[in-house]
Amino acid sequence: MSYLFISDLHLDESRSDITDGLKWFLEAHVPSAEKFFILGDLFEVWLGDDHETPFNSEVIQVLSEVEIPKYIMHGNRDFLLGRVFCEMTGFKLLPDPSIIEFAGEPILLMHGDSLCTRDEEYMKVRQHLRQADVQKELLNKTLEERAAIARDARKQSKDHTRETAADIMDVTPEEVEKVMAESGVRLLIHGHTHRPAVHNLAPRNNPSQRIVLGDWDKLGWYLKLEGEKRDLVSFEIAGPEGA
Numbered sequence: 001m002s003y004l005f006i007s008d009l010h011l012d013e014s015r016s017d018i019t020d021g022l023k024w025f026l027e028a029h030v031p032s033a034e035k036f037f038i039l040g041d042l043f044e045v046w047l048g049d050d051h052e053t054p055f056n057s058e059v060i061q062v063l064s065e066v067e068i069p070k071y072i073m074h075g076n077r078d079f080l081l082g083r084v085f086c087e088m089t090g091f092k093l094l095p096d097p098s099i100i101e102f103a104g105e106p107i108l109l110m111h112g113d114s115l116c117t118r119d120e121e122y123m124k125v126r127q128h129l130r131q132a133d134v135q136k137e138l139l140n141k142t143l144e145e146r147a148a149i150a151r152d153a154r155k156q157s158k159d160h161t162r163e164t165a166a167d168i169m170d171v172t173p174e175e176v177e178k179v180m181a182e183s184g185v186r187l188l189i190h191g192h193t194h195r196p197a198v199h200n201l202a203p204r205n206n207p208s209q210r211i212v213l214g215d216w217d218k219l220g221w222y223l224k225l226e227g228e229k230r231d232l233v234s235f236e237i238a239g240p241e242g243a
């Protein structure tokens with residue numbers, strides 16, 4: 001039995017190589033797994049389920065063809081993915097955080113942005129954008145208005161990232177320890193930071209792991225849980241045939 005996890009593909013019309021990488025992954029790896037999880041930022045930006053473009057329709061189509069149980073979590077770029085997207089693709093929306101079980105062991109799943117608590121400015125923005133009434137208000141704007149807001153937010157985020165020390169853009173170790181203890185798990189899987197790694201932790205002599213999924217760029221990344229194995233794997237995004 002195996003579970004597969006990906007995140008941070010940042011799918012965008014301008015990067016058809018990454019969309020092709022996803023198609024390859026969905027055909028090569030997903031069918032033989034039992035469950036498939038996308039832990040946020042599948043899209044570079046999602047203006048709302050009513051934003052119908054040929055690109056969005058194409059992605060929805062390939063996702064809808066996945067036949068195993070499939071789950072998606074919001075990232076900070078695609079937090080407006082909603083009910084209609086889920087109906088069209090057959091994905092189930094997972095709250096952030098969520099606890100699942102694999103081989104009898106509870107596992108904590110998060111996008112990861114909420115762990116970066118030292119970035120106080122971002123935490124304020126996140127808290128604001130995750131309110132239901134704020135999202136409703138956003139979705140009541142025209143697509144043009146939403147696109148302008150998203151462009152603005154990305155520009156501000158880029159400026160902010162440039163000006164913010166690298167260690168505050170990463171997770172806060174104490175926050176990791178706290179959420180794992182509160183959830184009673186010894187495995188946390190998240191994305192967001194674009195720092196793929198398997199971290200061995202030992203809070204209070206309790207061996208645990210934090211596995212960080214990678215963002216897709218020149219390489220694609222996935223995590224495969226199979227029995228006792230936890231394999232964080234990268235592959236050339238152009239695909240093995242160099243297609």
Ligand SMILES: [Mn+2]
Pocket residue numbers: 040041075076077111113191192193
């Ligand atoms: Mn993110």
